[in-house]
Structure formats: structure tokens, C-alpha cells
Amino acid sequence: MSKEESKVITLWIRNNGNHPQTLLEIQLPTEESQFHVDRLKVVKEMMASSKSVSSSREVKGQLVLQPKMAAYVNISCTTKYIGNHKVLLVFKFDKFRIGRHLTVTVIDPYQNYMPQQSQPMQGSQQSKTPFTRYRESMDDSWVVPGEKMTRYPKLQLPKRLGQYRVPQEIRNPVINSDELREVFPILEETLCYENYESKFSLLLYLEEIQLDIDIRAFDLEQVCLNIVGEYLSLKVPGLAEGRPSVLVGDRVYLSTPGAEGGPIFEGIVHEVHSDEVYLKFNAEFHSKYLGEDYDVRFTFNRTPLRRFHQAAEYAPNLGRNVLFPTTVENQPPLYNPSSDQATESSYLTPTKSASRVDISSQLTLQFFNRQLNDRQMSAVKRILLGQCRPMPYILFGPPGTGKTITLVETILQILTKLPGSRILACAPSNSAADLLAERLHKSGVLKLTDMVRLNAFQRNEDNIPDKIRPYCSSGNNLDIVVHYRIIISTCVNSGILYTYGLKPGHFTHVFIDEAGQATEPECLIPVGLVAGTDGQTILSGDPEQLGPILHSPHAKSHGLELSFLERLMGLELYSRDETKFVTSGYFDPMLVTKLIYNYRSHPALLQLPSVLFYANELEVKAEKTLTHSLCGWKSLPNKTVPILFHGIRGEDLREGNCPSWFNPFETVQVVRYLQGLLADYSSYLVEEDIGIITPYRKQVEKIRMLLSHLGRDVVKVGSVEEFQGQERKAIIVSAVRTNEELMNFDQRHILGFLCNPKRFNVCITRAQALLIIVGNPYVLMHDFYWLTLLKYCVENDAYVGCELPEKVTAACDS
Structure with a gap:
């Protein structure tokens, strides 16, 4: 059915037994249901030819169904919310009850703009897993180097960064799927000064091996390169979304399809464009290339990992006071408040007359930013003194x-x-x-x-x-x-x-x-x-x-x-x-x-994270002209609480060989809310004021696709990680996962990214004036933090959508 469409179905009740039965009432679970039960009617006469009702009478109150007696009731449904809706209709008799589920799926026309791919994504291997391809390609001994870029032509660097290649004795147990805790007992050891370098070194090697495995998911089979001036260009599906992530200076390897033991040609990335990269190979390869197909393998930049190794190697030189401090040893202050001059000698030789008290309260400073609060000013003074x-x-x-x-x-x-x-x-x-x-x-x-x-x-x-x-x-x-x-x-x-x-x-x-x-x-x-x-x-x-x-x-x-x-x-x-x-x-x-002074959010938005994560200490200091600017939005159920939880029982889907999930019902509802916000001219919102957060890359892609169709490309859509450190006037969250049947089997696996307190915290603290959550309460209630949010919304009349689970209503009543 479509939204705001009405239909009627008829349910029959017939006593086929030998004793009369008393029907006391017909119950629906909530007054907010999209279903409505009409009055019960008893059949007085049936037309013999068509078996249809020719005469009936309405029943008020209880009904005694005599043997062979029949009655019927019309159930009307007027849809209000998109998604899959399922309610339990109960026929309550004096000695027993009969239940029947009423279900309706409500769709939105916008869902037609999101065609699903039935075939695997272009350019990816289906015959082998990334792990298998990684394990089978360990011998890259015959590599023809590509043409590197000139990085620093003006300077000869006197120090070189080590390579820190993954040792074979660490790689092999991973390839063989050995129990790593038995092979490397240090994994179970508590980090300390003595094992610092060796433990971090092992962890970094394990991370690199996994990166090597993961990037093999983007291997391409039998692709052709194009000649573009001095370069060979390679089309890379998913490049714009960072899947794979390819940067200037990265290496790409080509091999002849089906040929084992042949040469592997290394291409250096010189330019990165929206959907292709420009590569330079060995000069001979360029001169002989005539459009042949090659298999392609991507790599990642190892420089960050090499620098991590170097830092872990040098870390013991920092000393225990930096890595594992156990006692406070005060130093003389770096800044002398009385003379308004730095204690220059303290840079070189610390004196023995170190003060044992915090003297920051005695320090008077002329602050460049006059808007700092007391805690910010105290922090500035303490760091300046450096005691x-x-x-x-x-x-x-x-x-x-x-x-x-x-x-x-x-x-x-x-x-x-x-x-x-x-x-x-x-x-x-x-x-x-x-x-x-x-x-x-x-x-x-x-x-x-x-x-x-x-x-x-x-x-x-x-x-x-x-x-x-x-x-x-x-x-x-x-x-x-x-x-x-x-x-x-x-x-x-x-x-x-x-x-x-x-x-x-x-x-x-x-x-x-x-x-x-x-x-x-x-x-x-x-x-x-x-x-x-x-x-x-x-x-x-x-x-x-x-x-x-x-x-x-x-x-x-x-x-x-x-x-x-x-x-x-x-x-x-x-x-x-x-x-x-x-x-x-x-x-x-x-x-x-x-x-503790929050300059971002409306008090109702701040209350929950303050209690859950910050000892209930956060205090509201934001300007009301900002934080209360969307309280009058017409779709808010409670105009004093700018939060809206919209419950949708949709469907989570995947396309082809892509492991990421998307939910077309939530996609449409998110975009509908976005349109509603931008259409409300009293809110003065522009696209840059709204952010859409969802934990799954495929859902990001679907929402962007629909926004692009509607000409709303400016709105930022991204993962929780992409929004950390950012803020928007309005934030819309799509939780995606909705498979209720599997929740009892593997709760944490189904919730996936959602079952993470830190991710939840970032998710609900980006909004300044309005937070909208679109998700399935029957799934989200299995996580403590999401259940707490659901309860908070219900108690503040900030919930709309599908009927609530009993667990949520019970939590609100307790």
C-alpha cells in the first residue's frame, strides 16, 4: 500500500463446535495503530448461490456464538507510516483467546529511484575470498618497478625511515589460521615498559596483514588500461567512495590473467581523479602496451605503519614518567608570574626548588580570547606553567x-x-x-x-x-x-x-x-x-x-x-x-x-549523553537562538523537546557481493524528513545545516543517490566516524538494521556497528537544535544505550512510527 491509502478486509468467525462460545471483545494493541476494528456483525442469512451475506445485524457488547453460527468483522487500515507494520489482533473469549497478525507494507514512490543491483559489482573477483587471494600471492619476487615520483627535489634527507617489513614468522601463523594467542603469548600480557616495543610491534604487524587481506577485496580481473599522454589510466570502481582508497604515490600491480610465475608490473600512481588513476610503469611496458587485459591488485601506503613502528621503537627513550607515570613530580614553573618572563633556565636544567602546589590560581593572564570560561582559563594557565x-x-x-x-x-x-x-x-x-x-x-x-x-x-x-x-x-x-x-x-x-x-x-x-x-x-x-x-x-x-x-x-x-x-x-x-x-x-x-560547559546543543539533546557518559556534569551554555531554533518544526511531536524517534520495521538488504547493508524504507523516510526541514522556511535551514549519519556504506550510497536525483547533493551523508568532531543544526540518523528474526540468535552480530557505546555517543551529540533517529525499535531495544534513548523519547512524547515493542513500553512504565 501507499502512504495515506485505505483498505478494508473482512475476518470471519464461525463456531464449528457443539457448544456455545462467548466472544467478550476484539482487541488491538494500541490506540495509535493504523488499523481500526468496525462493529462485529452476526450473519442472519446467507445467499445460497454465492455464499455471500444477504442479511446481518450489528452486535453491541458480548456475543454468544451458538454452534454453526457465524459472524464477521471489517478491519480497515489507513496507512500513516512507511515500512512493514505488524500488529496482533486478539479475539477474547470467556475461556480462551485467538490471535491473528495483521500485516501491511507501506511503500513510498521514492523507493523506485533506488534500483537494486542483482549482479556482483563490476571488476571484482567472485571465485576467491580476499584472504585466499592474499595467501596465494605471497611471492612477488619478479616485480618490474614502475616510474616513481620526485618528492623533495630541493633537499637530500640525512635520515631514512626503516622498512619494517612483516616477518614471515608472524605472517605464516595468520595465513595458517593458527591460534595467535598460543603462538604469541605476549598478546595476553599487560602492556608495560619492558614489553612496550615488542608488543606494539606485533600488533602493528597484525594490523598490516589484515590491511593486506582487506585490500584484496578490490582486485580487478581482465581490465584494459587507456593511454593518456605519458600515463596509462585505470578505471577504478568505487574510487570516489574510497573503496579502494588510492593516493598519489601508491603502487598498483598488473599481472597476466591465468599466468602463474610470470612478471608482475608495478605502476606508480601519479594522479588521482574521480573514477580513474593515472599510472606510470616501466618505460618498456609503456612502449609495448597495446590494450591487453590484465588482472589488477591494489596496495596501500605503508609509510604510516613504518612511522608507527619507528615511534614504538623510540618510545622507551621517553621514559616511564611519560609512558607509565606513577607519581607526580612537580617541576618549577616555566613561566614566572611575578616578572612576566619565562624561566629560561628551566628549559635546560630543572632546579631542585620545585613547588609542590598548583599555583595556576595565582597567575593573572591577559587572554586573547575573552570568551573563555573558568575551566578553559585554568587549563591554559596550568599548561603554561607546566609544573x-x-x-x-x-x-x-x-x-x-x-x-x-x-x-x-x-x-x-x-x-x-x-x-x-x-x-x-x-x-x-x-x-x-x-x-x-x-x-x-x-x-x-x-x-x-x-x-x-x-x-x-x-x-x-x-x-x-x-x-x-x-x-x-x-x-x-x-x-x-x-x-x-x-x-x-x-x-x-x-x-x-x-x-x-x-x-x-x-x-x-x-x-x-x-x-x-x-x-x-x-x-x-x-x-x-x-x-x-x-x-x-x-x-x-x-x-x-x-x-x-x-x-x-x-x-x-x-x-x-x-x-x-x-x-x-x-x-x-x-x-x-x-x-x-x-x-x-x-x-x-x-x-x-x-x-563541562557545552556550547553546542539544546538541553534536551544534552541530557542523555551527559548522564550516560559524563557523570551528569555537562552544563548548557549554548545560545538559545541557535539551540531552540527548530523547536517549532511542524513534524516535532513535542515542541519543547527537539528529538524525534521514528520507528520503522523496514528491510535490510545487500547487493551482489557487497557485504554492506542498506534499508530502502529508512532511506526514503530520511529524505522525506530532510525535505520537510528545507521546505519549512521559518527554520531558515540550508543544506549545509543538515547532516545524515548512517553506519553502513551502502546506505550512505543509497541516500546520496536519492538526494542526487532530487538535486540535494550538498547535504553531507556519512558514517559516524566522518562526523566525529563536527556539528550540524539538524542531524538525521538511519540505523539500517531491521532483521528481527535473527536477534535472539546473535544480537551483537546483527547490531554490528550499532552495538558500540562510543559510536552511539558520537551519533547523538552532533546535533545543535534537532535530532531525528530513524530505526527499528524491535532491533535497537536489544542494546542498552539505544533502549535508553528509546525510553527517553517515549517518555518525552518524541516517538512516532510503528507500534512499540512490549519491552520498551514496560521499561517506560517501570
């Missing part, structure tokens, strides 16, 4: 609390108050590093000669924000870059500074924003450059949000998924203590500042 260096200082910033603003102010204070300081500021992603650079630029304090934004040579310049381009360098002038007072980079790309031969301690301060999203070895790349008893490391992030993205289940479960920031906050010194630090937010103020 607990070299122990890392943690800025614990829940969503929307202004941790990046705090870092920017701190960097500016250090720059101006400590003349001998040299600052390295990093983040795991380019977008986060760009944001730091952009905020520093907007302060108006910096000169062009103060700061440099160090980019990887592969980075596409089109993706660099205009405002920071004057500060950018791609590393071809490192001899100049290293003399800037402030260097901004990603954690991985900061590793290039090692190749210049910089000694540990070159930088006095290292800042890592979004530190919770980086693996510990990744985080230690920049930390290694500030090594020494007087170097100071500042980690900013939130251990309650998503951590690093990993592929190997073995690496995840044995410690690589735990960020440096989260591991430190699990230590006694960095832990919350409600008796010891009552006046400083329950954390040791010398080591941690927790920000």
Missing part, C-alpha cells in the same frame, strides 16, 4: 565544550610568554589539523613567519582551506620549516621531521588535538620529538568518543584500539577521584582538566 612536565597533561573535552579553542589560546600564550618555545601541534586527521591552523590564523596574533602548516606531498591542494594556504608547505623545504615557532601537521606526517635529523627535545611543547582518535604509536610520533625532562606533551580529546579506526580484530582486542589518552586516563594518577579532588572537577588539576 608536571614531562608527564602528559590531558584536556578532557566532551562534545561541544571548546577544547580546540582552549588549545589555540594555550598555544598563543606559550608563543608570546615563552620566547624560547617551539611548538608542534598535531591531530590524527587533516581536517582537525586544518581547524587548528585556521583558528590560530583567525586569532590575528600570528605573523606568516610564526606558523607553518606541514602537509604530506600526496595531499590534494584543492582540499586545503583558502585561509591557511599561505602557511602551507609540502615538505620540500624542511630546512626552513623546522625553524618556525609553530608547526601544524597530522601525527603521521610529523614523522617526516625525523628524517631531517631533528633530535628529541627540539620542540618544547607538543599538542595533540583529538588524541583519542589516534593509536598510541601514532600519537607517539610527535611526542618523540619533545622528549626530555623539560618537554611538555598536551593531549586533548574525549575517551568516551570513537577511538582509532582499525581493521585487525586481533590488534583491536589486544590493545591497539586503546588510544594513549584513554590508556593514561585509566591509570590511577589520571583517574576520577570524587573524594580527593572535589574542588577541581574530581581530577588532579596538575594533570587533567575536564571541560
